[in-house]
Every structure is written in C-alpha cells, then in structure tokens.
Amino acid sequence: MRELTLVEAVNDALHVELERDGSVLVLGEDVGRAGGVFRATAGLLDRFGPDRCVDTPLAEAGILGTAVGLCMAGWRPVCEMQYDAFSYPCLDQLITHVGRYRWRTGGGMDFPITIRMPYGGGVRAPELHDDSPETYYVHTPGVKVAIPATPADAKGLLAAAVRDPDPVVVLEPKLVYRTARGEVPEGEYVVQLGQARLAREGSDLTLVAYGAMVGVAERAADVLEASVEVLDLRTLKPLDEEALLASAAKTGRVVLVQEAPRTCGYAAELAAVLAEKAILDLRGPVLRVTGYDVPYPYWAIEDAYMPSVARVVDAARRLLAFA
Amino acid sequence: MAQVLSGGLRRVIGDGEGVPDGRVDGLDDADLLDLYRSLVLLRTYDERSVVYHRQGRIGTYAIFWNHEAMQVGSAHALADEDWIFPSYRESAIGLLRGIPASTLLSWWRGHPAGWWNPADYNVASICVPIATHVPHAAGLAWGKRLRGESAVAITYFGDGATSEGAFHEGANFAAVMRAPLILFCNNNGWAISTPLAAQTRAETLADKAVGYGMPGVRVDGGDVLAVFEATREAVERARAGEGPTFVEAVSYRAAPHATADDPRAYIDLARVEEEKRRECVGRYEGYLRRLGLLSDEEREEIRSGAAALMREGIARAEAEPAPDPSILFEHALASPPPSFAQDLAELRRILGRTEAGGAASPRPSGPEGAGPEGSV
Structure with a gap:
C-alpha cells in the first residue's frame, strides 16, 4: 500500500492496465507530451510510446468515434475528455453508436471503450469547467457509469472499466483530485462495477452520495447529532440497489446528495427506486440536496450553488424532525 | 486509363459516338463481367425492394437506383480483408461480400434477423445518422495500421454529409493519423x-x-470503370502507408430519396428523365456490348439469377419468426445488470408467455406501422 492522491491513483491504474494488456491504448487531447491537463496520463507516452498514448486533434466526437473503429480493429481504447462540459460533442457518438453498436451486431462485437473525464465544480475555474454531466451518460442505454470518491476506488473502478466488455464512463471528481489522499493497493487492483461502499455506518439516517459529494456528506455526518450512515454509490449504472434498499430499511430516512441540477438528476432516479421498493421502510419523505436548475454559475458565486455541508445538515434535520 | 473531362471528372466508358471507350489495366474479360454481375445484383435488389415496400413487405426504404456504379466500382477495388462502412444509401453493398439478401431485407423489415457481425464480412453496420460512421472508419483504418496489418477501409457518404461535423472530424483524424482510408x-x-x-x-x-492535406479526386459516378480505377489508386496509396484519399463521385439522384419521399416538389423532372436515359447499368451494358463481351443470353442469365436471389431472400426474410421479447435485453450489454432479467420476467408475465411457452406473437411482425414518413 502507498498513499496517493486521487489523480495519482488514476495515473497508476492507467500504467498498470497498459502494462497488463497490450491492446489498451489511451487517446485524448494533451494526454501525451503534456501528460494531460491534470497530469492523469503523465509518464504514459515515455513508457508505452506514441501509438498507445495518443495526442489527438481537438475533436471530442472524433475521439469517441474513432474509438468505435479502434474496437473493431481489436483495441481497447481509453478516451480522455479534457473536462466535463467539453465532453458534450462526444454525446452524439455515445448516443447514436457507442451505446447501440453491440445490440446492432446481435452481440457479435463488443465495444470495450472507457471514457474518463474530470467533472464537477468548486474549483474556481472558468465557465464550462465545472459541470456534473452524469445524468446524460447514465440515461444512455448500453453504457455503464462509475464515479469514485477515494483514491483506491479511482484506481479500482478505472481498472474495472478498462477490463469491462462494455462501454464505461468514469467521472473523476476534480475537486478532490489532489485533496483526497488515501492508501491505494499496488499493482493490479479492481473494484467491481455495481457495488456501493458503506463509507460510514449509522442507524438514524442515510446520506447517499457519489464523487465529491461523499466528502460533503461525511462532513455533514460529523455535524449531525444523529447516527448517520453514508453510502458512497461508486457505480451509478448499474446501481447497487441492494445496498441502497438495505440502508433505507435500516435507517428509514434517506437524503440524496448530488451536485448536478435537480430536475431528472440521478437523485430523482434513486428517489424513484426508493418509492417503488422501500415505501414501507421509509419514515419520512426522501429529500434531495442538489445543484439548482440554473446554469452552473461563474465561480465568484459557485459556493452558493454547490450542495454544502450546511444544506445537507439542514435537510437531514428536517427529515429527522419529520418522524 | 481514365481520361479527365471538363470539370476534372475521370471517365473510362465512352458514349458509343464521339467519346471513345477506354480500358482499365489489370481487368480481364472475366473481371469485366464480374462488375456487370454486381451491378445487376444491386440494381435488382433496389428495384425489387421498392416493389416489396409498395407491397407492404418491407418498411421505408432508401432507394439507391443509379448509384450502383459508385458502389460496385469502389467495392471491387478492395481486397477481402478491407473494411466497408456503409451509410443507408449503401444498405445492400454487403451483398458483394456475401451477406444474404434475406439479412438485408430483414433489416428493412425492422427485424433483428437483419443483424450481422461486422467481423464476419468486414462490413460495418448500416449507419443511419449522417456521417457519424466516418470517424468509425477512420478509427478502424488507424487501428489496423497500428497493428501492422495491411487492411484498409472505405466509408461511403453523400454530398450532404460533408456539411456534418462528424465528416470533418473523421476526415481530419484519418489524415493526422495517416489512416489507410478512402472517403x-x-x-x-x-x-x-x-x-x-x-x-x-x-x-x-x-x-x-x-484542407485535410489529402488528395481529392473527382470521378464520373455513373462510370463503374472510372470509379474502380480511381478507388484502386486510393487503395494502393492507403496500403502503401500514404494515408487517406477523398474520392468525389459525381452522379445525380434520379429517384426519390426514399420510398417516403416525393421529389416532384423540388427536383428538375427534365433532368431526371435525362439521367434515367444514361443510367449507370445501361451505360456499362453498352460498353460490354461494344467490346462483344455480353450476349443476350448472358444478360438474361445474370438478370434472372439476381431475380431468383431476391425471391429467395424475401421469402426467407418473411419466414423469420417474430422476434422473442428476450432479444430486447440479450445483446445490449455483454454483462447485463440484474434489472434486465427482472424486466423480461415481468414482460413475459404480462404477455402471458413463459420461458418454455412460445405462444403467438404479441403483435404482427410485418412493417405495418413503420416509422414516420421520411424518417430514413
């Protein structure tokens, strides 16, 4: 075990997976010579050469579109989208092809594409460097989505994505790229997709979060007077429904935390699952703490937009007071 | 060799009058007849498909009448290892690679029997959205080059596709990566x-x-030999590691865009009649006859062979049983989530079917109620 930051763990996973499997290649903007704008791909070019760590033209749809063809030629491409909101041009390829191609071939061909990108706000960056686009990806059939909150999970989930036979999107919380530090197993390390992590056990109330919001939930749990459970989903699709329902059954009170805008956000899906399958376990309404239904703001006021510890605590207290 | 006409169009086939016929090096008499067989096959497929649509036996269909020379001439310039990325306008180009007619007709019937594994024929799935397959072809060609393999790729698209961002990104990627690709x-x-x-x-x-730093050539799209020759040169360049080539084959759409389209509202009907008189299969037939390579008997034999293949194809497509609901879930993901099994179980319960059951189809399997007019 070594202590790494989250972005170092991403880098470690890429080194291990490229070493393990000669058909894995990394492509994206500035991933080679520069090692990525966050240095997530640093060292790959020197180690594996320009054919397996490829600086591409500035073309997100082209990156993902050529990845489809690379799969057909026997490669396992790992595409970096430089920022959350810069990934939108690739949604055309994702929706029209990446999520459909396997079905279209009657299961004849797999498309083991990994799309990874830094996401989320709170980093004092210019417009469109702060989005939480997970819903767009989760909503696309034929695609899996993972979001780590810890360095170990950042490594293990990325490795799982690279090895998965299906397209997987991994959103990396850039807010904690360098502040989340933790022990990370050396060498090959895989965290299976579809398994949530109980970040903290409790009996009165469950805070459900993913990515950078796990830390917010944990700090809220520190403040609250009750016994609070924090569930880190780790994979949004497929959802670990069992873990969600087990925690809801245990505490009977659930607050969902998400950085993305509220309407049709991932928390809405979680609330629907709870309404369908946990209604008799719940002691009160399922509450959401989310970003607002407004464009992500300029950074001088982004703290007002981001779900904060205070907002999570307020929601939890309201729910505890309800019943 | 091709001659270059005004407007930079390459052409081999003469007009039987002032413009003399040329020859293409490397094509013997048998090769010339093979080209004819392929042209007749695609023409027959297209004409029969329009009839099948009118008979309600296939859904909305994208017509490719008078595009056969572009498809046949270029596909014949490829080796079997080379990959084809068709748009819907080239929906039947897989016939030239051995994809059964029944498979392609099933595709137009909206039936999963229209699936094929691209790796079995080196023919990608039919691309419906415009130009979005161009990056796929660039990626495959680039990926083959990275693996040290000699295969090249060709991708087909129309004039409208050149306005799409995906065309631009695919073409630029291919050029930058020196991908062995023919656009x-x-x-x-x-x-x-x-x-x-x-x-x-x-x-x-x-x-x-x-603008992409690649050669661009223009060829008469109604001249199967000129298309063959221009594509063969592009394939040679690609295989030699010299990167992609853009081939513009100039033609005229003398038929509706698709069975749901009525072009009388916008097209020049006199021009259409003129184009129909010089359509590409007839032009090549004249060429072969002037060379004494095609008898009436051979012509009839080839045409009746293609017609028989279509009769058999539509019969097989229509004999496909209604798809089982399980197909909804079966191939979407290689490792499906537990929810798929739950959804299927619920669907079967509602449909009154069981795993062992196999009762009647929940609804007719025909193309009735096919997508909105003009959707393809």
Missing part, C-alpha cells in the same frame, strides 16, 4: 430536397480534401 462521397446533388448549392460554397467537394 468515398457519392455526390448525387441532393440531400433529400436540399441541392448541393445550398450545402456548400466550395467549387467541388473534392476541394475539401486540400
């Missing part, structure tokens, strides 16, 4: 009702190649 544009002058003049201010579409 084959069938410029038939129309994107449904939008004429080329409303699509671009470029003098020719081949001019766009300059």
Whole structure:
C-alpha cells in the first residue's frame, strides 16, 4: 500500500492496465507530451510510446468515434475528455453508436471503450469547467457509469472499466483530485462495477452520495447529532440497489446528495427506486440536496450553488424532525 | 486509363459516338463481367425492394437506383480483408461480400434477423445518422495500421454529409493519423430536397480534401470503370502507408430519396428523365456490348439469377419468426445488470408467455406501422 492522491491513483491504474494488456491504448487531447491537463496520463507516452498514448486533434466526437473503429480493429481504447462540459460533442457518438453498436451486431462485437473525464465544480475555474454531466451518460442505454470518491476506488473502478466488455464512463471528481489522499493497493487492483461502499455506518439516517459529494456528506455526518450512515454509490449504472434498499430499511430516512441540477438528476432516479421498493421502510419523505436548475454559475458565486455541508445538515434535520 | 473531362471528372466508358471507350489495366474479360454481375445484383435488389415496400413487405426504404456504379466500382477495388462502412444509401453493398439478401431485407423489415457481425464480412453496420460512421472508419483504418496489418477501409457518404461535423472530424483524424482510408462521397446533388448549392460554397467537394492535406479526386459516378480505377489508386496509396484519399463521385439522384419521399416538389423532372436515359447499368451494358463481351443470353442469365436471389431472400426474410421479447435485453450489454432479467420476467408475465411457452406473437411482425414518413 502507498498513499496517493486521487489523480495519482488514476495515473497508476492507467500504467498498470497498459502494462497488463497490450491492446489498451489511451487517446485524448494533451494526454501525451503534456501528460494531460491534470497530469492523469503523465509518464504514459515515455513508457508505452506514441501509438498507445495518443495526442489527438481537438475533436471530442472524433475521439469517441474513432474509438468505435479502434474496437473493431481489436483495441481497447481509453478516451480522455479534457473536462466535463467539453465532453458534450462526444454525446452524439455515445448516443447514436457507442451505446447501440453491440445490440446492432446481435452481440457479435463488443465495444470495450472507457471514457474518463474530470467533472464537477468548486474549483474556481472558468465557465464550462465545472459541470456534473452524469445524468446524460447514465440515461444512455448500453453504457455503464462509475464515479469514485477515494483514491483506491479511482484506481479500482478505472481498472474495472478498462477490463469491462462494455462501454464505461468514469467521472473523476476534480475537486478532490489532489485533496483526497488515501492508501491505494499496488499493482493490479479492481473494484467491481455495481457495488456501493458503506463509507460510514449509522442507524438514524442515510446520506447517499457519489464523487465529491461523499466528502460533503461525511462532513455533514460529523455535524449531525444523529447516527448517520453514508453510502458512497461508486457505480451509478448499474446501481447497487441492494445496498441502497438495505440502508433505507435500516435507517428509514434517506437524503440524496448530488451536485448536478435537480430536475431528472440521478437523485430523482434513486428517489424513484426508493418509492417503488422501500415505501414501507421509509419514515419520512426522501429529500434531495442538489445543484439548482440554473446554469452552473461563474465561480465568484459557485459556493452558493454547490450542495454544502450546511444544506445537507439542514435537510437531514428536517427529515429527522419529520418522524 | 481514365481520361479527365471538363470539370476534372475521370471517365473510362465512352458514349458509343464521339467519346471513345477506354480500358482499365489489370481487368480481364472475366473481371469485366464480374462488375456487370454486381451491378445487376444491386440494381435488382433496389428495384425489387421498392416493389416489396409498395407491397407492404418491407418498411421505408432508401432507394439507391443509379448509384450502383459508385458502389460496385469502389467495392471491387478492395481486397477481402478491407473494411466497408456503409451509410443507408449503401444498405445492400454487403451483398458483394456475401451477406444474404434475406439479412438485408430483414433489416428493412425492422427485424433483428437483419443483424450481422461486422467481423464476419468486414462490413460495418448500416449507419443511419449522417456521417457519424466516418470517424468509425477512420478509427478502424488507424487501428489496423497500428497493428501492422495491411487492411484498409472505405466509408461511403453523400454530398450532404460533408456539411456534418462528424465528416470533418473523421476526415481530419484519418489524415493526422495517416489512416489507410478512402472517403468515398457519392455526390448525387441532393440531400433529400436540399441541392448541393445550398450545402456548400466550395467549387467541388473534392476541394475539401486540400484542407485535410489529402488528395481529392473527382470521378464520373455513373462510370463503374472510372470509379474502380480511381478507388484502386486510393487503395494502393492507403496500403502503401500514404494515408487517406477523398474520392468525389459525381452522379445525380434520379429517384426519390426514399420510398417516403416525393421529389416532384423540388427536383428538375427534365433532368431526371435525362439521367434515367444514361443510367449507370445501361451505360456499362453498352460498353460490354461494344467490346462483344455480353450476349443476350448472358444478360438474361445474370438478370434472372439476381431475380431468383431476391425471391429467395424475401421469402426467407418473411419466414423469420417474430422476434422473442428476450432479444430486447440479450445483446445490449455483454454483462447485463440484474434489472434486465427482472424486466423480461415481468414482460413475459404480462404477455402471458413463459420461458418454455412460445405462444403467438404479441403483435404482427410485418412493417405495418413503420416509422414516420421520411424518417430514413
């Protein structure tokens, strides 16, 4: 075990997976010579050469579109989208092809594409460097989505994505790229997709979060007077429904935390699952703490937009007071 | 060798009058007849498909009448290892690689029997959204080169596709990665009702190649031999590691865009009649006859063979049983989530079916109620 930051763990996973499997290649903007704008791909070019760590033209749809063809030629491409909101041009390829191609071939061909990108706000960056686009990806059939909150999970989930036979999107919380530090197993390390992590056990109330919001939930749990459970989903699709329902059954009170805008956000899906399958376990309404239904703001006021510890605590207290 | 006409169009087939016939090096008499067989096969497929649509036996169908020379000439310039990325306008090009007619007709019947594994034929799935397959072809070609393999790829798209971002990103990627790719544009002058003049201010579409740093050639799209020769040169360049080529084949859409389209509202009908008189299969037939390579008997034999293949194809497609609901879930993911099994179980319960059951189909399997008019 070594202590790494989250972005170092991403880098470690890429080194291990490229070493393990000669058909894995990394492509994206500035991933080679520069090692990525966050240095997530640093060292790959020197180690594996320009054919397996490829600086591409500035073309997100082209990156993902050529990845489809690379799969057909026997490669396992790992595409970096430089920022959350810069990934939108690739949604055309994702929706029209990446999520459909396997079905279209009657299961004849797999498309083991990994799309990874830094996401989320709170980093004092210019417009469109702060989005939480997970819903767009989760909503696309034929695609899996993972979001780590810890360095170990950042490594293990990325490795799982690279090895998965299906397209997987991994959103990396850039807010904690360098502040989340933790022990990370050396060498090959895989965290299976579809398994949530109980970040903290409790009996009165469950805070459900993913990515950078796990830390917010944990700090809220520190403040609250009750016994609070924090569930880190780790994979949004497929959802670990069992873990969600087990925690809801245990505490009977659930607050969902998400950085993305509220309407049709991932928390809405979680609330629907709870309404369908946990209604008799719940002691009160399922509450959401989310970003607002407004464009992500300029950074001088982004703290007002981001779900904060205070907002999570307020929601939890309201729910505890309800019943 | 091809001669270059005014407007930079390469042409081999003469007009039987003032313009003399040329020959293409390396094509013997048997090769010339093979080209004819393929042309007749695609023409028969297309004409029968329009009839099948009118009979309600297939859904909305994208017509490719008078595009056969572009498809046959270019596909014959490829080796079996080379990959084809068709748009819906080339929906039947897989026939030239051995995909059964029943498979392609099933695709137009909206039936999963229209699936094929691209790796079995080196033919990608039919691309419905415009130009989005161009990056796929660039990626495959690049990926083959990275693996040290000699295969090249060709991707087909229309004049309208050159306005799409995906065309640009695919072409640029191919050039930058020196991908062994042929970007084959069938410029038939129309994107449904939008004429080329409303699509671009470029003098020719081949001019766009300059911006990508690749050669662009223009060829008479109604001349199967000129298309063959131009594509063969592009394939040779690609295989030699010299990167992609843009081929603009100039043609004219003398038929509706698709069975749901009525072009009388926008097209020049006199021009259509003129194009029909010089359609590509007839032009090549004249060429073969002037060379004494095609007898009436051979012509009839080839045509009746193609017609028989279509009769058998539609019969097989229509004999496909209604798809089982399980197919909804079976191939979407290699490792499906537990929810798929739950959803299927619930669907079966509601449909009154069981795993062992196999009762009647929940609804007719025909193309009735096919998508909205003009959807393809």
